[in-house]
Amino acid sequence: MTEGTLNADPAELAKFSELAHRWWDTESEFRPLHQINPLRLAWIEAQAPLAGRQVLDVGCGGGILADSMARRGAHVLGIDLATKPLRVAQLHALEANTPNVAYREVSAETLAAEQPGHYDVVTCMEMLEHVPDPSSVVRACATLCKPGGSVFFSTIHRNPKSFLFAIVGAEYVLNLLPRGTHEYLKFIRPSELAAYCRDAGLQWDGTRGLAYNPLTRRYRMTDDTLVNYLVATRRT
Template sequence: MTPSNVDPQELAKFSDLAHRWWDADSEFKPLHMINPLRLEWIDRLATLAGKRVLDVGCGGGLLAEAMSRRAVEVLGIDLASKPLKVAMLHAMEAGADRVSYREVAAEALAAEAPASFDVVTCMEMLEHVPQPAAVVQACADLVKPGGWVFFSTINRNAQAFLYAIVGAEHLLRLLPKGTHEYDRFIRPSELAQWCRAAGLALQETRGLEYNPLTQRYRLSGNTRVNYLVACQRAA
């Protein structure tokens, strides 16, 4: 993100919780729970083995480090310095030597190193920036021709408000109150339009559902709340 495409309050929100990022029973428990689902879905479509991967908005490194166990090289980028330091420390402690981190905006990296990655991921991040379409364009610019780009975000409708904010933040307390702002949620049609404008072809869309009774997540065809999108750049 460029300086105009960053919300300081959003950075502070996640920085304040940075020390709890790798605690699977903390406020980041949902990320720990969905991480295997995200990883397998990405790997099934893009085949991470031998690939150079970029994780945009990597936070504390949950997905980036997991992908580094399969890919040849992973770079995680973020503009929140505290989570990045947590990610670096955890990678060092875990001996994850194929993942590295940088505090740099996606747009800045795209200008510096266009078409440099086989796979680009941007998960649970678009709904936290003022100009998500600019991030989509940067991701498209960063991936090599024929490469894969993956996004995940939250739909904007009454059900998403009920589940992602009222349910997840207030009733079930899966997330800290104030984690999300409804006005920043993104309809699949909007994300699809941004992807097409950036030169990305949509290949697959999946929903991410949570069952409060079993306390488990699963991928499904229901994109009414959380959803994931897989795209490819033209070869």
């Protein structure tokens, strides 16, 4: 990413903005996010207790994860570049009376220049596969985190199995997601993400997979990282 350019795809922002009003409908296109949220929240908190911590959620969308982390006692800022989802997040926080959560329309790179080393925990979930330069986001997340703090990512592996499950299965067969939600070539191999993390000064602490059972319609954590996977890192 060159200086002065925005690390965002206008088509991606428009795609999620169009659906913003459905973000907190648990039976909408965002049902998968609502279903996986308790799993990813528990996984994050097992490694980085949230109560009383300064937490940043990068690419927060409508605020599902940010809201739940605030309810665990964290002081949370959610950031995104899509205006409509942010408005939905703000409205939900008001309606639900969620404490200690705020939202800003700002890029991770811009905020990193403003607040380097400010946050105990940084999360960036289901976002890296939607931006032109994921390595830039990883660097920004590292910069925003305090030394010794935790940075968490989740994204999708790039391989034949992930194409079959995350695009063909999820978007065309099971209709879990709107068609066109993901682009296969934007998926990120763990080896690629590990390189981004090393370059940013993040120590790779662990990886978990996320699997969906179409019969029970439930998600679970797994050791299989060939489709959806989550990564825990620590700022050195």
